[in-house]
Amino acid sequence: MFCHKCGTQNEDIARFCRACGTQLKNDSIASSLYKKVILMDCGRNKLNVIKEIRMLTGAGLAEAKTMSERTPSTLKDNVTEDEAQQIKRTFESIGAIIEIR
Ligand SMILES: [Zn+2]
Known part of the structure; x- marks a missing residue:
């Protein structure tokens, strides 16, 4: 999933962007969320x-x-x-x- 702020691609299960630390809006199918x-x-x-x-x-x-x-x-x-x-x-x-x- 891509960070909506800086565009960095993160793992689908990530909750925060690894580049800028923004909380990710997870629209993808990650069942645990x-x-x-x-x-x-x-x-x-x-x-x-x-x-x-x-x-x-x-x-x-x-x-x-x-x-x-x-x-x-x-x-x-x-x-x-x-x-x-x-x-x-x-x-x-x-x-x-x-x-x-
Ligand atoms: Zn980011």
Whole structure:
């Protein structure tokens, strides 16, 4: 993967550029960097959580409802840390409990 700042090519698993030390934006497939977003509990606002699940996953109403009830359930797999954190924030803002693994 290439450093977005100085253009040096780094190993795909590298987190920092070996030339300039910039943190690398890893867009390549390096599975260890990829996260799983798990819904632990949907809290009090179940309908909103179901709505968010549908928006996030494209699941149908019944499927999203099942995911909200049979926790822990995986909402999203193979997402970057940034994406995972963003999803976590969205769900936590409506009272759900999210775990990133
Ligand atoms: Zn660099």
